[in-house]
Amino acid sequence: MGKPSFSDFVSIRDLTKKQMSEVLERAEGMIPYASGEKRTRALEGRILGTLFYEPSTRTRLSFESAMLRLGGAVMGFSTPMGTSIEKGENLSDTIRVTESYADILVIRHPLEGAARLAADMSSKPVVNAGDGAGQHPTQTILDLFTMLQAKETLEGLNVVILGDLKFGRTVHSLSEALALFGANLTFVAPPSLEMPREVIADIESKGVKPHYSSSLGDAVREADILYVTRIQKERFADAAEYAKVAGTYRIDSRLLSQGKSTLSVMHPLPRISEISPDVDSTPHSLYFRQAANGIPVRMAILSMLLGVDP
Amino acid sequence: MKELKVQPIRNGTVIDHIEPGAALSVLKILGVNGENVKGTVSVAMHVRSKKDEWKDIVKIEDRELYSNEVNRIALISPHATINIIRDYNVAEKKSVKLPEVVRGIVRCANPNCVTNSNEPVETSFLVVRERPLTLKCHFCDRVQSNVEKYII
Numbered sequence: 001m002g003k004p005s006f007s008d009f010v011s012i013r014d015l016t017k018k019q020m021s022e023v024l025e026r027a028e029g030m031i032p033y034a035s036g037e038k039r040t041r042a043l044e045g046r047i048l049g050t051l052f053y054e055p056s057t058r059t060r061l062s063f064e065s066a067m068l069r070l071g072g073a074v075m076g077f078s079t080p081m082g083t084s085i086e087k088g089e090n091l092s093d094t095i096r097v098t099e100s101y102a103d104i105l106v107i108r109h110p111l112e113g114a115a116r117l118a119a120d121m122s123s124k125p126v127v128n129a130g131d132g133a134g135q136h137p138t139q140t141i142l143d144l145f146t147m148l149q150a151k152e153t154l155e156g157l158n159v160v161i162l163g164d165l166k167f168g169r170t171v172h173s174l175s176e177a178l179a180l181f182g183a184n185l186t187f188v189a190p191p192s193l194e195m196p197r198e199v200i201a202d203i204e205s206k207g208v209k210p211h212y213s214s215s216l217g218d219a220v221r222e223a224d225i226l227y228v229t230r231i232q233k234e235r236f237a238d239a240a241e242y243a244k245v246a247g248t249y250r251i252d253s254r255l256l257s258q259g260k261s262t263l264s265v266m267h268p269l270p271r272i273s274e275i276s277p278d279v280d281s282t283p284h285s286l287y288f289r290q291a292a293n294g295i296p297v298r299m300a301i302l303s304m305l306l307g308v309d310p
Numbered sequence: 311m312k313e314l315k316v317q318p319i320r321n322g323t324v325i326d327h328i329e330p331g332a333a334l335s336v337l338k339i340l341g342v343n344g345e346n347v348k349g350t351v352s353v354a355m356h357v358r359s360k361k362d363e364w365k366d367i368v369k370i371e372d373r374e375l376y377s378n379e380v381n382r383i384a385l386i387s388p389h390a391t392i393n394i395i396r397d398y399n400v401a402e403k404k405s406v407k408l409p410e411v412v413r414g415i416v417r418c419a420n421p422n423c424v425t426n427s428n429e430p431v432e433t434s435f436l437v438v439r440e441r442p443l444t445l446k447c448h449f450c451d452r453v454q455s456n457v458e459k460y461i462i
């Protein structure tokens with residue numbers, strides 16, 4: 001493989017459908033390395049810098065694991081506490097300094113656009129691991145990868161997306177990417193947490209007319225994938241309102257029995273009470289496989305940006 | 311007879327056909343203030359134009375504006391004209407053209423955007439629509455119209 005066609009991984013909107021397919025294909029090839037079945041030292045001598053301005057155990061550990069599985073090394077911080085940032089150093093300076101310590105940087109930051117700023121600033125590749133309510137592109141790729149793995153194609157796939165569609169960081173770019181691949185989208189959200197107009201406009205511009213449903217039971221009937229996200233308590237005026245919504249959107253095996261036998265349930269995790277544990281042992285549960293897919297997908301992205309094959 | 315609401319200038323620039331009420335924002339965008347000009351700056355607000363519409367006019371003595379500074383005016387006054395005055399006559403007349411990318415001048419409407427923090431970075435927006443003027447932040451992707459409200 002030569003130089004990748006992109007030098008940073010900041011937003012899913014930067015990628016064409018073809019580039020996304022390339023990443024997905026590459027991730028497929030990483031599976032035996034991700035599981036430890038095969039070994040590689042492809043990134044030996046390379047250093048990943050992890051700049052986590054916001055805690056995110058799962059995402060950070062999966063990036064670290066991906067880098068280590070490729071034979072590379074990892075350094076960084078998992079919270080700005082105790083670093084020069086706490087003393088008031090700005091992101092721009094931190095990037096200028098750390099880029100000379102590492103070969104590639106991963107950043108998670110509470111402000112929207114922080115990863116773009118870091119990428120503009122840094123001569124080394126930058127991967128966005130979530131910026132505020134903005135993008136989280138590696139999550140989107142791993143979601144697509146999981147669907148593809150379970151269903152073989154995304155085109156014509158009936159995907160129901162449920163939960164906080166307004167503030168949910170992952171659902172916007174996921175919906176846009178699914179539209180690009182020609183999936184059928186159905187949104188189910190409480191009235192105040194509906195999909196933003198800009199996202200709908202983007203989806204429609206890709207030739208997909210999303211459906212909206214207020215009944216989870218109806219939406220589930222034809223679904224191939226049910227993508228569940230967390231609804232946060234803080235989004236509601238009072239606890240009673242939250243409890244009502246949370247109760248309506250609970251996924252259990254009784255609900256799933258109304259759908260296809262092949263219906264798969266996904267969730268970016270951690271879940272609170274959205275999915276009943278009785279779903280875990282059914283063939284419907286895809287969320288643990290989804291979480292595991294974070295490794296091959298991130299291995300694909302890191303190695304691609306560094307222009308190295310396993 | 312020329313319509314001259316203020317004293318004629320020998321050399322300088324007249325910005326004509328400014329949206330009524332936007333004259334002070336135009337000066338702000340150009341970075342013109344009482345301290346950094348050599349000549350007199352006069353502002354006429356709410357002037358009736360020949361076409362019987364309202365407009366503002368700004369006249370800057372002894373300074374010819376460059377197109378890159380002038381094009382910023384399109385952000386708030388797409389119909390403004392730039393008249394370069396030499397020896398009391400209009401030597402050049404240009405319209406303003408919106409740049410494809412707007413750097414600086416405007417603040418991002420998203421309070422949680424990295425450009426609204428203490429980072430030493432210039433804002434940057436893609437012009438996604440001209441009418442109504444709609445900008446998209448290069449950093450956070452926020453789309454905003456209502457641009458006057460966010461002039462820095």
Ligand SMILES: Nc1ncnc2c1ncn2[C@@H]1O[C@H](COP(=O)(O)OP(=O)(O)OP(=O)(O)O)[C@@H](O)[C@H]1O
Nearest residue numbers: 313314317318319320324326391393395398399400
């Ligand atoms: N010497 C000058 N000093 C000050 N203002 C001037 C001078 N000459 C022209 N102007 C002003 O500059 C603007 C443009 O002058 P011009 O003679 O081109 O008017 P016009 O024919 O009405 O142009 P337009 O079609 O752009 O409105 C007018 O507002 C005019 O009053």
Ligand SMILES: [Mg+2]
Nearest residue numbers: 313326359360
């Ligand atoms: Mg006139």
Ligand SMILES: [Zn+2]
Nearest residue numbers: 418423447450
């Ligand atoms: Zn912004």
